[in-house]
Structures are given as structure tokens and as C-alpha cells.
Amino acid sequence: MTEYQTIDGTETVLRDGTIKLHGEEGFAGMRRAGQLAASILDEIAPMVQPGVSTAAIDDRVRELTLDGGAVPATMGYRGYAHSCCISINHVICHGIPSDKLLKEGDIVNIDVTPLLDGWHGDTSRMYFVGEPPLKARRLVEVTYECLMLGIAAAQPGARLGDVGAAIEAHARQYRYGVVREFCGHGLGRLFHDAPEVIHAAKAGTGPELKPGMFFTIEPMINLGRPHAKLLNDGWTAVTRDKSLSAQFEHSLGITETGNEIFTQSAKGLHQPPYG
Numbered sequence: 001m002t003e004y005q006t007i008d009g010t011e012t013v014l015r016d017g018t019i020k021l022h023g024e025e026g027f028a029g030m031r032r033a034g035q036l037a038a039s040i041l042d043e044i045a046p047m048v049q050p051g052v053s054t055a056a057i058d059d060r061v062r063e064l065t066l067d068g069g070a071v072p073a074t075m076g077y078r079g080y081a082h083s084c085c086i087s088i089n090h091v092i093c094h095g096i097p098s099d100k101l102l103k104e105g106d107i108v109n110i111d112v113t114p115l116l117d118g119w120h121g122d123t124s125r126m127y128f129v130g131e132p133p134l135k136a137r138r139l140v141e142v143t144y145e146c147l148m149l150g151i152a153a154a155q156p157g158a159r160l161g162d163v164g165a166a167i168e169a170h171a172r173q174y175r176y177g178v179v180r181e182f183c184g185h186g187l188g189r190l191f192h193d194a195p196e197v198i199h200a201a202k203a204g205t206g207p208e209l210k211p212g213m214f215f216t217i218e219p220m221i222n223l224g225r226p227h228a229k230l231l232n233d234g235w236t237a238v239t240r241d242k243s244l245s246a247q248f249e250h251s252l253g254i255t256e257t258g259n260e261i262f263t264q265s266a267k268g269l270h271q272p273p274y275g
Contacts, residue, residue, distance in 0.1 A: 002019060002195075002207040004018060004020075005018040005021065006021045006023075013193075015192075015194075018194060019186060019207060019210075020193065020194075020213070021211070021213060022188060022212045022213075026253075027260065030214060030253060031262055032117065032119065033070070033116040033120060034264075036068045036069075036070055036121055037113065038121075038123060038263045040064045040068070040114065041112060041265065041269070042265055042269050043060075044057055044060055044110065045127065045269060045274040046275075047060060049129065050101075050129055053097075053099050053100060053101050054098055054100055057086060057097065057110065058083050058084055058097035061083045062083035065083060069116060070116035070121075071115050072115070073115040073122075073191050074113055083112070084111055085109075085124075086108060086110050086111075087109040087111070087236075087245070088102070088107070089107060089245075090245060091237070091238050092179055092228050092238060092247070093111070093220055095236055096235055096236060102129045103129065104131070105136070106129035106130075107126060107127070107128060107132050107136045107244065107246060108127045109124050109125070109126050109246065109247045110124060110125060111124035111247075113191065120187045120188065120191050121251060121263060122187055122216050122251045122263070123250055124218065125249075125265075126140045126143065126246050126272055127272055128140075136244055139176065139245075140271065141271070142221065143219060144270070145170060146166075146219045146248075147248040147249070147250065149166040150217045150219060151250060151252060151259060151261065153166040154209060154252065154259050155254075155259065156210060156254055156257070158209050159204050159208060160205075160206030160208075160209060161198070161202050161205035162203050163197060163199075163201070163217060164197070164201025164202075167199045167200065168200040171219075171221050176221050176222060177222040177224060177225045177227070178219065179219075179222060179228055179245070180198070180199070182237065183196045183197050183198050183199060184196070184199070184215055186213070186215045187215065187216060187251060197215050199217075199219040199220070209254050211254050211256045212253070214252070214262075215251075215252070216250065217249070217252065218250075219248070220247045221245065222239050223243040223244040223245070224243030225239070225240065225243070227239070227240040228240065249263075250262070
């Protein structure tokens with residue numbers, strides 16, 4: 001049986017397996033953190049060009065996070081030493097910034113999580129480096145559509161499985177693989193919390209969605225098969241068949257009448273191209 005816990009912003013929140021239900025203070029905190037996260041992804045868009053290193057982008061993410069009065073939640077998390085994750089082409093998620101230079105035709109996911117006043121704004125977005133091949137552009141388009149269909153399914157009274165079912169059904173139309181080794185998650189005062197948000201699921205299954213629940217939806221969609229492999233660095237996940245992969249992520253809260261996306265771009269930079 002699923003356990004829910006009603007909390008407010010003054011309580012110490014523990015990772016105890018319960019699904020947290022937040023009040024207006026939580027929504028206000030997540031709006032601020034989410035808008036900062038979205039603005040960081042907006043601001044770095046012009047940097048995503050051939051010849052730019054992923055380390056330089058990471059440095060800029062850190063500057064923007066600190067300038068916004070927050071700290072990067074990823075720095076020091078389980079030993080991770082960077083301000084964001086940058087995943088290129090066949091990297092599914094958790095790509096580590098380095099001196100590697102972006103090149104013409106790459107597709108790139110940048111994932112940021114500023115921690116602002118105790119709240120986590122977690123979001124990622126795809127970027128084009130120059131002009132990617134048509135098959136890469138289509139993969140990115142469909143992945144964004146998967147995200148938004150998943151969000152549309154996240155309604156009060158629905159089941160968490162409805163989210164994954166909507167995502168998987170859309171990806172299957174294009175014979176794309178939906179990654180199962182990684183999932184969305186609850187968040188708020190904690191970076192990762194219950195529930196797990198599986199992106200390939202059966203409709204009508206899983207916990208009931210209730211007002212006050214906060215979680216991410218972050219489908220990872222592969223051009224080929226869905227299987228992932230973790231590299232020796234312990235972080236970088238890649239497609240086993242070396243096919244391209246794309247991901248978008250939003251943080252949202254369930255409301256009485258639907259949901260609220262905390263990490264929507266105020267500039268309308270929802271999917272590439274952005275220029």
C-alpha cells in the first residue's frame with residue numbers, strides 16, 4: 001500500500017519511502033527553483049556551438065546558479081564534481097563535463113539542478129550543435145512530444161503508470177526504445193525521493209496521483225533499442241547499440257485541477273532549435 005505524507009516547509013524531510021504531499025509554501029519554493037533552472041538553460045543556449053567544451057558550459061552553469069542565489073545540487077552528490085550533466089549523441093544521461101569539444105551535428109542534453117532556499121529545480125533540455133542529421137532532429141522532436149504527453153497524463157486521480165504508458169505508446173509509433181534503467185523521481189526538499197516515475201509502464205497501475213505531489217518526468221528515448229550500459233566512470237550511461245539518445249525533463253506538481261510545470265522556459269525555448 002502506498003504511503004503519503006503531508007508536510008509543510010518547516011519540517012525536516014526524510015527519505016523514508018513515503019510520497020510527500022506539499023502545500024502552497026512548497027509550490028512557491030518549487031516555482032522559484034524551477035524558474036531559475038529554466039533560466040539557466042535559456043542563458044546557455046548561445047554557448048552550444050561547435051568548438052565549445054562541455055567544461056566551459058559547466059563553468060557557466062555554475063556561475064549562473066551562484067548568481068541566482070543557489071548552489072548546484074549535483075556538486076558533491078555521491079562524489080560527483082560538476083555543476084551539471086552534459087550528454088552527447090549516444091550518451092543517455094549523466095555525461096560528465098570535460099575538455100571534449102562539441103562538433104557540428106551533435107545533439108546534446110544539458111541537465112541542471114539548482115538548490116534554491118532548500119528547494120530543487122531539476123530540468124534538462126536538448127540542444128542542436130549546428131545542423132544535426134534529420135534522424136537526430138526527429139528523435140529530439142518525438143522525445144519532447146513524449147515528455148509533454150507524459151505531463152498531460154499526470155492528472156489528479158490518475159495513476160503513475162498512466163504517465164509511462166502515454167510516453168511508451170508514442171515512442172513505439174516510431175519504433176524508438178524507451179530506456180527503463182533510469183526514471184523520473186519525486187523531489188522538493190530532497191533531490192531524489194519517492195515515487196519512481198517509470199517511462200514505460202502499464203496504464204492504471206502505480207500510486208494514485210494526488211494534489212501536492214512533486215516529481216520529475218524525464219523520458220530517455222533511443223533511436224535504436226532501449227538498453228543502457230554504464231561506463232567505468234560510474235556515471236555515464238550510453239546506449240548499448242551506440243544509437244542516438246535524447247531526453248527532456250521537467251519538474252511538476254499535481255494540483256487540484258491538473259498539474260503545474262515548475263521548469264517551463266519563460267522565453268519559450270522549449271525545444272531546439274533556439275536561435
